């Protein structure tokens with residue numbers, strides 16, 4: 347599994363086999379994570395406040411994406427501002443959970459290096475970085 351598909355499928359950044367979000371998906375706890383990866387023991391919260399950085403990442407990325415969407419709708423499709431923002435609100439509502447989880451997944455994948463032997467070493471040892 348490569349880096350991008352590991353990020354997209356919310357896999358553990360170290361072993362790329364375990365899941366970093368609890369399954370099945372729970373609407374009341376969309377960002378619930380197990381303490382450690384069940385395959386290699388990688389901590390999903392390596393330090394307190396670890397995911398603050400992902401909020402900034404998400405804010406910047408979605409900010410540019412949403413400006414781009416509105417610009418294309420208004421300038422490309424000649425829509426009114428009201429109609430463009432209505433479409434944007436629907437888009438944001440539909441992609442909210444994916445965006446929030448993806449930001450965390452990208453963040454932990456940036457911070458934790460892939461280790462091809464991690465799965466064989468097992469989950470006996472808890473790892474931070």
Ligand SMILES: [Zn+2]
Nearest residue numbers: 358361383386
């Ligand atoms: Zn793992």
